[in-house]
Amino acid sequence: MRTKEEYYDLVLENRRIAKNPELTNCPCPHTLCEWHGKCKECIALHRVHGEHVPVCLQPMLDDKIRALAGVAEMRAEKKKPTPIEYRRYVRARDQLED
DSSP, rough: OOOHHHHHHHHHHHHHHHHHHHHHHOOOOOSSSSSOOOOOHHHHHHHHSSOOOOOOGGGHHHHHHHOOOOTOOOOOOOOOOHHHHHHHHHHHHHHHOO
């Protein structure tokens, strides 16, 4: 277990990281998503629906899941992404509603 001092140093490092815009900008490629750049809301929606891990977190988990699947002699396959046309459809429908 870390000491109070080590924990404090970790908190200071996390604060420094959280101030870096290169690390805190939304890395998700789905820029047409209504929640792009609204990470708190995006994560909440993924937690509630439980369908899949947000795109921005998938690279972090892919290698670990593939390794675990290999141990169990299984395969890990990516889910097909939501077609971009669906996101454009939402934008178009929203404009009609305004």
